Amino acid sequence: MSEQIVINLYDEPENDKKVYYDAREGILFLIDATQSMLHKDPNCNHSYIDECLKVYKNIMAQKMSWNKADYMGIILFGSSKSDPELQQKSIFVLKKFEKISIDHFKEIENCDISEYIGSGSDYPLHDALWNATLMIDKAKKSIYISKVILLTCQDNPLATDQSERHRIRLKAASYHDVGVKLNVVGLGKTWNPDLFYKELEMLAGSLSDDEYNRICIEDLEECIVRPSKAVSTLPWRIGSLEISVSIRSVSTKPKYPKQVKMNKADNEILQSSTYFAPMSFHSDDDDDDDDTIVDNYTSSDVFKYQEYGQQKIVFSALELRELESTGNKRIELICFKPLKIDPIHHLSAPKYITCREKLKDKKLVFASILNKCHSKNLMAICSVVQRQGGKLNLFSLIPNIENGGFYMWQIPFLEHVRDLNEHLANFIYNDPPFPVDEDGKSIWQDILKKAFQNRDTLLCQNPKLQVLLANIEALALDREDPKKPKDETLVPDDEWYKKNVKQMIDELKDIYPLEEAASKRKKKQSTAQPKKVTKAGKT
Structure with missing residues (x-):
């Protein structure tokens, strides 16, 4: 029988080598390539089809920055060119459904999608949905989550051809059977999902009538890159009644790209592991060359203890789990x-x-x-x-x-909970009242009015994370200068400051003796001289 190891609960080392397993995701963009997609979006002054390609590139760039092995691809329907491999009219595979890579990204970055815009009235949506399932089925063994994102600016296509609409409905209903999620992104403010596409999403099993919420092109990147994740599904007990509810995360801590350990000789990635072994108090120079076999300790050999009244209370792993279980x-x-x-x-x-x-x-x-x-x-x-x-x-x-x-x-x-009233009373309630200057008060009110901005802080991206991802992307794509992301957390620039509040700040300096107070604080600071550092052997 092997020896037992007892570990203090409070001295247990943290395992900094955590392995995260992410399910591979497959996202196939199904983009409308008819003539109407060349219309410019009034919000960004770009055509609808350019906006679709921009979102695709942003999603791929962020996935590559996180070193994900997801699959992505683009199919154009209603295009001027037809793919020779598909042998179907007005359907072109702009990018095959495959694992994302740097070459994949460069091809899309240098692509001019406007040359594929169709001039006719063909709208082969049924064939496009059918080919999308075929491409996903070929890679079904490599991916776990499959999504088809349909992007179009037409909200009522094929209004006079009810037989073709019926074929499209049947094909959308088959998505539920093959486990593929269908999402429709409508382009333009006047796009109405109730005319046709809401029914397709419901037939595909993606959403119910109560849960339906239209996805806009501005929110698509957020929904794919940073989706809300289900934490757990559990029953909500109200007396004798149980209602099944789902708990989802609203926000998470930012995850920065992790560093890996590599062998300096051949750049091979090294993996570290933790195991329990007897502690040796003797260190010899020949220990590295010693090939002695160390006994392996299983989890049943490890016990944990906690001291109470200078007495050690020992728990096994099973006892500890049962003790904490509720x-x-x-x-x-x-x-x-x-x-x-x-x-x-x-x-x-x-x-x-x-x-x-x-x-x-x-x-x-x-x-x-x-x-x-x-x-x-x-x-x-x-x-x-x-x-x-x-x-x-x-x-x-x-x-x-x-x-x-x-x-x-x-x-x-x-x-x-900690009670702070006893401590805060000495600093808040007993302070002598400070005289209020009416001129300064009016100036501060004007400054507040000028400086007021309806700014949503939830739209500010993490500047540290964005700079790090931009540098990684530049190294991977062999760019000399990385694209500097805009820091949305910065204060207003100098031009805004000079134009709006500089004059009022100068008036405040005349009312309040700020420079005089700063000079008094400098005099109160310690005037001790730093010790001189001398080299060894000198006095």
């Missing part, structure tokens, strides 16, 4: 309270709850609870176990009537 995963309603959002007590990023029930009656119960909480300005307090055998946490469920769900905010237990 039962099956679930959401249990505790009570309803008046809606109060206190950001100080929020312990982590919020999550989002939606109903996953297929029964109509339970859907109505979920919707009625949501509507009542919204109308009466209430929030639900629930205990949540998100994983089987995981720990129990308290959450407040805040209604969001627009998207048909609840925001989940984790709230602290009693042991996590």
Whole structure:
């Protein structure tokens, strides 16, 4: 029998070598190449088809920056050219459905898609949908998630040909059987999905009538590159009633491209692993050449302990799991309270709850609870176990009537809350009142009016991450200078400052003696001289 190893729970080393497994995704763009796609989008002053290609390139560039092995491709339907391999009129494969690569990206970057625009009235949507499933089926063993993104500016095609429309509906319904998701992106503000394409998405099984929400070209990149991920599906218990709900992530921590360890001699990627072995207190120079076999310790040989009253309490791995277990995963309603959002007590990023029930009656119960909480300005307090055998946490469920769900905010237990009133009273409530200058007050009001901007901070990208990805992309594509991403977190430029608030800031300097206060602080600073550093052997 092998020896046992006992590890302190608090001294356990963190395993910094975490392996993340991502399912390969296959995305096939089905782009309308008829003459109407040359019309310019008034929002960006580019043609619709150029916008489609731009989004495709942005998605591919970000996937390559994360070193993903996803599949992508482009099929044009209604084009002026026909692909000789398909032997079908007005359908052209601009890029084969294959694993993304640098060569793939360069081909699309140098492609002039306007030369493929068709001049006739052909709209072979049925054949395009059929060829899309064939291309995905050939790579079915290599991918796990398959999506077809249909981009068009025509909301009511083939209005007079009902037989062709019926064939398209049957082909869209077959997408549900083969496990391919169909999403339609309408181009233009006047595009109406109710005329034809909403029915196609519902037949493909992508969405139900209640869940349908139109995807715009501006949101497509966000939906593919940074989709909301399902955390878990669990029952919401309200008395004796159980409603199946899905918890999805709203925001996540940014993941930076990770570094890998390489052999300096041949640039071979090295993988590190952790194992348990007896500690040796003797270090000899010949230890590296010693080929002695070390006993392997299994997980059953590892015990963990915690000290309580100078006594070690030892746990096995199974005992530790049972000790921390709080039962099956679930959401249990505790009570309803008046809606109060206190950001100080929020312990982590919020999550989002939606109903996953297929029964109509339970859907109505979920919707009625949501509507009542919204109308009466209430929030639900629930205990949540998100994983089987995981720990129990308290959450407040805040209604969001627009998207048909609840925001989940984790709230602290009693042991996590600290009372600061005793300490803050000395600094806040006992401060002597400071005299208010009316001239300075009016100037500050003018500055606030001038500096006010309706700016959404959620649209600001992480500048550190964007610079890092731009440099990686430049190295991979052999570019001399990387494209510098725009830093959306910067303050307004000097021209705006001089034009709007510079004069008022100068008036404030005349009212408040800011320079005099700064000079007083400098005098109070320590005047100690730094110690001189001398080389060894000198005095």
